Amino acid sequence: MSQRRKEVISFILSELKPKGPIFTPFNMITAPIILIGLIIIAIRFFKGLGAVTNLSQEFPWGLWIAFDVMTGVPWAGGAFCLCFAVYVAHFEKYRPILRAAILSGLLGYSFYAGALVLDLGRWWNAFNPFIGNKFGFQSALWLVAIHFLLYTICEFIEFLPVVAEWLNFQRFKRFLHSIALPVIILGITLSTLHQAGLGALVLMAKGKIHPLWWSEFTPVLFFIQSIFGGIAMVIFEGSITHRVFSYRIPQEIHEKHYSILIGLARGCAGALFAYLVLKILMFIHVYGWNYVISKIGIWYLVEVVGFGFLPLFMLVSGARNEAINLIKIAALMAMIGVAISRFNYVFIAYKWYLPLSERYFPSWMEIWVTATVVLTEIWVLRWIINRMPVYAVEKEEE
Amino acid sequence: MNRRDFLKALWIGLISIGVRPILGRAENEEFTEFMGILVDTTRCIGCRACEAACAESHGLPVPDIKDTSVFKTPRKPSTQQLTVVNRFETEKGEVFVKTQCMHCNQPACVAACLVKAFKKQPYAHVTWDKNCMGCRFCLYVCPFDIPKFEYEKAIPEIKKCDLCWDRFKKGMIPACVEACPQEALIFGKRRDLIHEAKTRIYKDPDRYYHHIYGENEVGGTSYLYLSKVSFEQIGFRTDLGYTPYPEYAKIFIESDDLVYILWPVGMWLVYELTKKGGSQ
Numbered sequence: 085m086s087q088r089r090k091e092v093i094s095f096i097l098s099e100l101k102p103k104g105p106i107f108t109p110f111n112m113i114t115a116p117i118i119l120i121g122l123i124i125i126a127i128r129f130f131k132g133l134g135a136v137t138n139l140s141q142e143f144p145w146g147l148w149i150a151f152d153v154m155t156g157v158p159w160a161g162g163a164f165c166l167c168f169a170v171y172v173a174h175f176e177k178y179r180p181i182l183r184a185a186i187l188s189g190l191l192g193y194s195f196y197a198g199a200l201v202l203d204l205g206r207w208w209n210a211f212n213p214f215i216g217n218k219f220g221f222q223s224a225l226w227l228v229a230i231h232f233l234l235y236t237i238c239e240f241i242e243f244l245p246v247v248a249e250w251l252n253f254q255r256f257k258r259f260l261h262s263i264a265l266p267v268i269i270l271g272i273t274l275s276t277l278h279q280a281g282l283g284a285l286v287l288m289a290k291g292k293i294h295p296l297w298w299s300e301f302t303p304v305l306f307f308i309q310s311i312f313g314g315i316a317m318v319i320f321e322g323s324i325t326h327r328v329f330s331y332r333i334p335q336e337i338h339e340k341h342y343s344i345l346i347g348l349a350r351g352c353a354g355a356l357f358a359y360l361v362l363k364i365l366m367f368i369h370v371y372g373w374n375y376v377i378s379k380i381g382i383w384y385l386v387e388v389v390g391f392g393f394l395p396l397f398m399l400v401s402g403a404r405n406e407a408i409n410l411i412k413i414a415a416l417m418a419m420i421g422v423a424i425s426r427f428n429y430v431f432i433a434y435k436w437y438l439p440l441s442e443r444y445f446p447s448w449m450e451i452w453v454t455a456t457v458v459l460t461e462i463w464v465l466r467w468i469i470n471r472m473p474v475y476a477v478e479k480e481e482e
Numbered sequence: 483m484n485r486r487d488f489l490k491a492l493w494i495g496l497i498s499i500g501v502r503p504i505l506g507r508a509e510n511e512e513f514t515e516f517m518g519i520l521v522d523t524t525r526c527i528g529c530r531a532c533e534a535a536c537a538e539s540h541g542l543p544v545p546d547i548k549d550t551s552v553f554k555t556p557r558k559p560s561t562q563q564l565t566v567v568n569r570f571e572t573e574k575g576e577v578f579v580k581t582q583c584m585h586c587n588q589p590a591c592v593a594a595c596l597v598k599a600f601k602k603q604p605y606a607h608v609t610w611d612k613n614c615m616g617c618r619f620c621l622y623v624c625p626f627d628i629p630k631f632e633y634e635k636a637i638p639e640i641k642k643c644d645l646c647w648d649r650f651k652k653g654m655i656p657a658c659v660e661a662c663p664q665e666a667l668i669f670g671k672r673r674d675l676i677h678e679a680k681t682r683i684y685k686d687p688d689r690y691y692h693h694i695y696g697e698n699e700v701g702g703t704s705y706l707y708l709s710k711v712s713f714e715q716i717g718f719r720t721d722l723g724y725t726p727y728p729e730y731a732k733i734f735i736e737s738d739d740l741v742y743i744l745w746p747v748g749m750w751l752v753y754e755l756t757k758k759g760g761s762q
Contacts, residue, residue: 134633144621205616
């Protein structure tokens with residue numbers, strides 16, 4: 085037993101070493117960015133949020149919330165969608181990319197939303213929602229926080245089989261297999277709740293969010309956004325990792341790549357269609373045509389038509405004509421559409437009545453820290469893909 | 483096997499539903515009546531004595547109240563000033579309006595707070611404490627934009643009027659009310675203040691605009707205002723509606739348990755239905 089333990093430890097130590105060349109262009113560019121980002125983060129902790137951000141009393145939430153949390157979370161929704169497709173609905177076709185989707189979701193959650201700690205003014209109290217008698221049950225944000233935490237644990241358990249395979253823990257892997265389905269069902273339920281919960285955050289900002297965006301249905305909208313945004317992310321990320329990590333991907337997946345992409349495009353288009361139908365209904369409910377002829381109204385059309393209907397048509401036609409590049413561009417546009425929508429709720433359509441001089445625009449340091457978070461995530465992603473059997477095809481055991 | 487898995491999932495769901503009401507059980511609440519402050523803006527002379535008294539009693543820098551240049555542009559409460567008086571030019575001449583936390587009957591900030599740092603005290607005071615994690619959700623939702631966050635500090639706090647909660651516990655009236663030389667501010671039971679405000683309007687219908695701001699706005703607030711002109715003219719938002727703000731998020735919070743029940747059951751159905759046809 086102790087022999088085995090020694091083996092495992094020496095294996096992990098050998099895996100910790102970098103593989104491949106160190107001075108690649110990607111590393112040379114991103115390493116300094118990350119280093120400077122860490123310095124900015126240090127300044128933020130020593131001097132307060134005001135020292136690095138443009139946040140104000142009028143705009144309490146900025147880029148870090150809008151991108152890292154509000155956008156990062158729906159973009160990571162691909163994991164629960166594919167879990168549903170493979171484990172619950174038995175679409176075996178997508179099993180080969182399931183692990184990659186779970187990994188990307190898990191990292192997205194750990195990093196983008198982990199970066200939320202940077203935004204917390206009193207971050208040392210970050211565990212207060214879960215400890216002692218400080219549960220704020222009445223708060224939509226509390227529900228988001230608890231479901232988010234529980235789901236991240238679920239997602240970690242969903243990813244553990246890969247780790248078990250990497251370290252060759254057979255018995256542990258069998259145990260994980262036996263609890264897979266309940267964990268996945270719980271995970272999807274928790275995902276629904278925290279994805280929709282983000283939408284519930286804006287409900288109490290009625291009067292501060294432009295009527296074209298504020299609606300009782302935002303929880304439903306946000307949930308659907310996490311479906312098509314998440315699948316779009318799987319398409320987009322898949323098409324990049326497919327090229328970059330080509331050598332790690334078995335022939336079997338390479339062959340299925342196109343048919344998987346087209347299937348994903350169909351799913352993405354379906355959810356996007358449902359979303360846009362709801363958007364139209366909301367538009368009619370608030371007599372949207374009264375607002376359209378204005379700056380903010382045109383911005384609304386850019387979001388809904390330019391980054392909603394347009395990618396929908398591109399996805400449908402791409403799936404029909406098997407035009408892979410069209411699908412990839414459409415996926416990217418749908419993702420941007422989700423981002424624009426979330427930015428609107430956080431600081432663009434929020435307090436739309438304030439003049440430009442009083443409005444929030446992210447500082448370069450906020451943008452830099454966001455880039456740092458994303459790049460660090462890519463580094464970790466690369467480290468894991470190069471070592472763990474993320475793209476190994478798992479055989480279904482019954 | 484599958485049934486067992488399903489039952490496991492169901493149990494987890496049921497436990498989650500079961501735990502919440504136990505933990506979230508309402509504490510024993512005695513019936514108390516909300517207190518409040520009636521601001522009669524027709525009496526206010528803009529002396530800013532309330533600003534100075536407020537700063538003094540909260541340990542903040544005391545403003546120079548003889549300086550009238552502050553009236554040039556409307557100010558908002560800040561981390562340094564929990565209450566400010568603004569001057570408005572209206573159709574009926576100058577009106578001075580004191581601004582601070584409204585102490586809503588059902589405050590959005592309290593409903594928003596995920597660590598219960600914001601509390602609605604039994605006598606209407608909306609207070610903040612150091613459980614706060616600084617997420618600023620309260621700033622995001624407050625319909626009156628009242629909570630202020632200390633962005634410039636490494637250890638920041640949220641600053642806002644607490645209706646002199648500490649003084650109240652000692653049996654004293656709020657500092658601003660005590661300082662007001664014009665009796666433009668009166669402190670009392672919210673219900674009595676509404677009677678008083680209505681009496682003033684009935685007795686002198688030409689002097690007052692016939693509305694008590696805060697009687698019903700966002701479900702009612704402890705600060706109540708009388709004015710000689712319509713409230714839009716003196717910097718109030720009149721489009722906030724009469725629905726208490728926590729109501730807007732309630733739909734979601736209550737449908738939570740439904741998702742816990744319906745989702746696992748729905749997924750189990752999908753799992754069973756797609757089992758034979760779907761798998762290879």
